[in-house]
Amino acid sequence: MNPPSPAPVAAPELLRDPALYINRELSQLDFNFRVLAQAKDEQVPLLERLRFLCISCTNLDEFFEIRAAAVRHAQEFGLPPAPDGMSPQAILSAIHDRAAELVDQQYRCWNEVLRPALAEAGVGILAQKAWTARQHRWLRAYFRNEIMPVLSPLGLDPSHPFPKILNKSLNIVVVLKGTDAFGRAGHLALVRAPRSLPRIIQLPESLGGPQNFVLLSAVLSTFVDELFPGMEVQGAYQFRVTRNSELVVDEEEVENLALALRDELVDRGYRPAVRLEIAHDCPKPIMQTLLQNFGLSENAAYRINGPVNLNRVIQVYDLLQRPDLKYPPMSPRVLKTSEGIFELAARNDILLHHPFDSFSTVLELIREAAVDPNVLAIKQTLYRTGKDSGIVEALILAARNGKDVTVVVELRARFDEEANLGLADRLQDAGVQVVYGVVGYKTHAKMLLIVRREGRKLRRYVHLGTGNYHSGTARAYTDLSLISADPDIGNDVHLLFQQLSGLAPKMKLKCLLQSPFTLHAGLIKRIERETRLAQEGKPARIIAKMNALNEAQVIRALYAASQAGVQIDLIVRGACTLRPGVEGVSDNIRVRSIVGRFLEHSRVYWFGNNGAPELYCASADWLERNLLRRVETCFPILDSDLAKRIYREVLQNYLDDNLNAWDLQADGRYLQCQPAPGQPPHSAQQALLEAL
The missing domain is CATH 3.30.1840.10 (Polyphosphate kinase middle domain)
Structure with missing residues (x-):
């Protein structure tokens, strides 16, 4: 169980108090209870409820394969406790109790709710005792x-x-x-x-x-x-x-590294x-x-x-x-233009909000680049792509058309290692220069750079995203894409690729923040700026959306900001080790999780900045690994209209949700939101679907 809420504290040295932190593993487990709640929700179509049940089971598998296994490793090697103060042995005991509760609820949902409901709808998943004599003979x-x-x-x-x-x-x-x-x-x-x-x-x-x-x-x-x-x-x-x-x-x-990973994959199953x-x-x-x-x-x-x-x-x-028995099909917006994407992006940045905006625009951008005689080079990072990827085919076509194509393939993308080894081989066979990233740092950044000759000059076009170059997840996850010809952003991305493919030193970027060098410090700097504004009696506000939060220094900075009076809203889908609502420490911090039809995956950081707000999108969560041990990108939205759109669709819209939102309490529990008396019901994802 999570430790009880601490007594009010205010002194900065007490911000390291273990009672101020929720255990990450238990918080991750709790996310699956919220997924399972979708399986129990009678407002969700029946087969979608079955899908949510199965997702909660698959998530639990991965939890044991990775998170529980890491705790066992910590126990065996005597590693120190996490910021929450729980020993590995205590965590394993708590995992067993909480996971057993989850398993019990999963099978009650299956046996008592979904299986009977499916049978009533004409879908039989038949137990042996229900087989007819003819079915028994056939089986x-x-x-x-x-x-x-x-x-x-x-x-x-x-x-x-x-x-x-x-x-x-x-x-x-x-x-x-x-x-x-x-x-x-x-x-x-x-x-x-x-x-x-x-x-x-x-x-x-x-x-x-x-x-x-x-x-x-x-x-x-x-x-x-x-x-x-x-x-x-x-x-x-x-x-x-x-x-x-x-x-x-x-x-x-x-x-x-490729040979070493192939050897490891042979033994992974045992x-x-x-x-x-x-x-x-x-x-x-x-x-x-x-x-x-x-x-x-x-x-x-x-x-x-x-x-x-x-x-x-x-x-x-x-x-x-x-x-x-399924969700109604959706038809995402498709970018319609008589011009090419290069001509559009040359005039204005293009923002795509997936899955409501079709991922086909990103694919079309790479296809255009592959056949455009004016395109000289394409550089891209690939973390997960899926089978039969149109993007991979376009990159191969570009190489065969004489373009200089460089792809940074992250071989260590968890559970996609084998697929990425095969992908790297295919690309290399087609003449693509393949880079395996940086020793000790997973390349998790999502970026694409296209170099195009326009008249006597070379112009850079970039795509930066919060999600992978994977057409399947682009239909199931919420993510943001930016296509831009801004010269400063283009130069930053160029420098990042130089750093990844060569042995370049740390480089100073003009617009982008980058892990493991400037993103962590940049976040702390902006949180501390809002803290100073609050201390000066000026408006101070932070809104951030991400998948998970556990980086202790960022959490301490948020606690200090809350103590100064900064109003902080965090939309954290999964694990969150920050404890909101603690008197004198985090009473100005609110944390909510949204679970709905689409997996929330976009990362957006917004800082009030005394009336001149800054908005960033990123590939990184506020996790220790993302901020300190991975290659990540965090990019500003410079077009004020696009920044306002993201604020409206991705931040305020989700803060208004009173149907699919769960608010984190000071004791570590999540409570599902309900419309207040007289308040109209609002689902953030449904509102975006209805706007199509």
């Missing part, structure tokens, strides 16, 4: 013909020790009685489901319609006896193990275990056997009343054509 034949030939059951005995179990794979532990053909007494066996098998089986129309589905885990558990002829199956219990998935490469010691999910009715001795083999204690075990891989049910969403 038995399916098991024999499609599943059993690829299974390799393993009996556990001295000559068959406990095997390696792949991260997050579906497995069945089987309790046997009797003897096999060699006279060996049966006890325990394992059945591993290869990843080639579909986790959701769609029944044919002749067996009740194409909207009926069965989980692979149910089929395996039902017919597992056919794998052990002549023996009695006394029990079959599904389980899944989650492993540490953070890749560790000593970049100072390797000569080739790294130390951090969590065991197991069927709720599994006997305790069997669970203890599994825990012992995975090197886990009991507080790493979670009994599951349903499929251990519940997130795989998301496939039903994709398989069903039921528009009545």
Whole structure:
């Protein structure tokens, strides 16, 4: 549990008091309760509710693979406590309690709410007890013909020790009685489901319609006896193990980062275990056997009343054509012009607010550059791109058309390492110069530079964004894009690419702030400026929107600003370690989280500056890693009309939300906002959709 709210304090030296900080891991877990609330909301279309449930499960997987694994690492190596003062052991204990509560709510939502509601809507995700005789016969034949030939059951005995179990794979532990053909007494066996098998089986129309589905885990558990002829199956219990998935490469010691990462990826699926999910009715001795083999204690075990891989049910969403059970389709604004994008950007900066503005404009910009004979060079950073990326195809086309193309590919983008290794190979084969970034610093910046000859001069066009160059996430995430021909911004981006691709020294930028050099200090400077304004009795205001906040020095600066009277509103989607509303410290700080149809991903910082406001967009959250250990960009919106638009759409609009907003309390709890009596309901995302 989070520590209680502290007594009022005001002295600056007390701003390091651990009671002023919320634990990051527990705050991250709490975000998934807000996601799960969308699955419980009857105002959300039914299949979208299923999607939110699955997202909360996938998020929890990643939490254990990365965050919980990091805490275990801290425990093993005796690392010091975080600013909240909790020891790694205390955090792990609290994680277990909070995660167990989340898991219980997830499966209650599945068993008691969504599964029955789907059945009522004509979508059956059928448990074994609900199968008809015909369905049972068909599934038995399916098991024999499609599943059993690829299974390799393993009996556990001295000559068959406990095997390696792949991260997050579906497995069945089987309790046997009797003897096999060699006279060996049966006890325990394992059945591993290869990843080639579909986790959701769609029944044919002749067996009740194409909207009926069965989980692979149910089929395996039902017919597992056919794998052990002549023996009695006394029990079959599904389980899944989650492993540490953070890749560790000593970049100072390797000569080739790509080769080192390829070696690490081979072993990722078998790294130390951090969590065991197991069927709720599994006997305790069997669970203890599994825990012992995975090197886990009991507080790493979670009994599951349903499929251990519940997130795989998301496939039903994709398989069903039921528009009545999904969000209405949206048609984003498309930039319409008889001119090219270069001609438009040459006159005025272009602002895109995704997904409400189509990402196709960004793609079209690169396509134009690829075929424009006046374009000489293209430079771009790529962190995540997705499969069949149109941007990658345009970059390859540009290289084949004789353009000088340089791409900074971040090989260490978490869970996209393998895809990015393949991407780097494709680009290099096409003649693109590929750079792997900077040793020790992930390149998380989102920037594109196009050098174009116009008359006797060269002109730079840039795209800067808060999100990745990924057409899929551009439809599902809220993000901001700026296309500009401003010479100062263009020169700054040029210098940044020089720094990334060469061995250039630290460079002074005119407009942009950059991690790890000037962004952190620039934020502190602007927060302290608002603090001085408040001390002088002048209006002082800070509004910032981001995905997460934990950097201690920034938080202390915000606390000091609050003490001086600065009014601070923070829109933080996920983890927030700042504790708002503490008397005498943070009573002028409000923190809210918005969870809705689209994943909130844009980062915007606004500083009142005594009536001359400054507005920045960025690729960086206010996290220690983003501000101090990554390459990030933070860019100003110089066009006052565009800055006002961002303030209106991305800041004030979200502060007015009273439907999808959750306000963080001083005790670390989030309370969902409700319209006040007489106040009209307002959803920020819905307002932006209605404006299309």
